[in-house]
Amino acid sequence: DADVTQTPRNRITKTGKRIMLECSQTKGHDRMYWYRQDPGLGLRLIYYSFDVKDINKGEISDGYSVSRQAQAKFSLSLESAIPNQTALYFCATSDWDEQFFGPGTRLTVL
Amino acid sequence: GENVEQHPSTLSVQEGDSAVIKCTYSDSASNYFPWYKQELGKGPQLIIDIRSNVGEKKDQRIAVTLNKTAKHFSLHITETQPEDSAVYFCAAIQSQGGSEKLVFGKGTKLTVNP
Numbered sequence: 346d347a348d349v350t351q352t353p354r355n356r357i358t359k360t361g362k363r364i365m366l367e368c369s370q371t372k373g374h375d376r377m378y379w380y381r382q383d384p385g386l387g388l389r390l391i392y393y394s395f396d397v398k399d400i401n402k403g404e405i406s407d408g409y410s411v412s413r414q415a416q417a418k419f420s421l422s423l424e425s426a427i428p429n430q431t432a433l434y435f436c437a438t439s440d441w442d443e444q445f446f447g448p449g450t451r452l453t454v455l
Numbered sequence: 456g457e458n459v460e461q462h463p464s465t466l467s468v469q470e471g472d473s474a475v476i477k478c479t480y481s482d483s484a485s486n487y488f489p490w491y492k493q494e495l496g497k498g499p500q501l502i503i504d505i506r507s508n509v510g511e512k513k514d515q516r517i518a519v520t521l522n523k524t525a526k527h528f529s530l531h532i533t534e535t536q537p538e539d540s541a542v543y544f545c546a547a548i549q550s551q552g553g554s555e556k557l558v559f560g561k562g563t564k565l566t567v568n569p
Contacts, residue, residue, distance in 0.1 A: 349498075378556075385464070387544060387561035388499070403556070435498050442487050442548070444557065446498030 348372045349447035351436050357453045364423040366450050368436030377419040378444065379403075379411060382433040391434075394419055426454040457482040457549035461560025468535050469568050476563045478545035479527040487548040488521060488528045489557070494541045502543075503530070535567045 349370045358364055368377065379391040390403030392411040400411060408430060412420045423430055431454045437444040458481040468474050480488075486507040491499035505512045505519045505528065512519050516535075521528040532539055542564050546557040 385561060387461075388559040390556060390558075393556055437498075442504070443489065443501050446491075446500065448496075448498050 347448070349436060349438055349445055351434075351447040351450050353450060354448065355451045357455065358426055359455050360427055362426050362454075364426050364452065366421045366434055366436075366452070368419045368421070368447055370417050370436075370438045370445075370447075372438055372440070372445060373416070374438040374440045374445075375416060376439045377413065378437040378439075379409075379419065379421045380435045380437065381405065382435060382449075388435065391421065423452075423454075426452075428454045430454050457485060457547055457558040459545060459547050459558050459560040461545050461563060463563060464561065465564045465566075467566045467568060470535060470537060472535055474532045474535055474539070474565055474567075476530045476543055476545070476565070477527060478529070478547075478560050479525075480547040480558075481526065482547070482549055483523075483526065485547040485549060488519070489546050490517075490519060490530050491544045491546065491559075492541045493544065493562075499544055532565075535565075537567050537569055540565055540567045 352367045375396045378393045380388045382388050389405050391409050393401050394413045410422045434450045436447040461478045489504035492502045493499040503519050505521050516533050518531045542562045544562050545560040548555050549558050
């Protein structure tokens, strides 16, 4: 089984809808991250958490929120989706330096 | 904050040739520089990394060099194979008050032509 899983893998939604992307990991890592990938822009950090009680904003947190429900679970929410949030979203975990990425969620906002 | 520049954005080579991808960083306090490979439809995966106390590291056909004075580091792939075709990302650790997080370059799409 995959160490880092993301659900859903693909999602199409409409402007204004609330969307939640979920991430689970079995690696036992304390650190978890949410990134957004856009063509030509690389990976940009949205939010990160170094333990269950720790939440930090990344480079592009506006329009997003997160919840760290447990060591193994880190969810990303779009409260009111807009078309420019159409992107590929990755969750990652780490125990120190190396980050382990999930397979990604492709989100399309119409 | 840290800024990582990566060049080129696309690179096409013939099978068997070498490929070189270069990155520069801005924060002289950065001390960890990983390289990730992203295959189509998958998440990025670490392929090699280097710390600031060494200048070069090799792992079979891939190597990374670091020049701390110039604040740049490079990925070298020798004897390229079609399965090396992917997007490659460099990154640097930005340390802020103990909350370390990676800053990524924008990626290089490498195509190895048979």
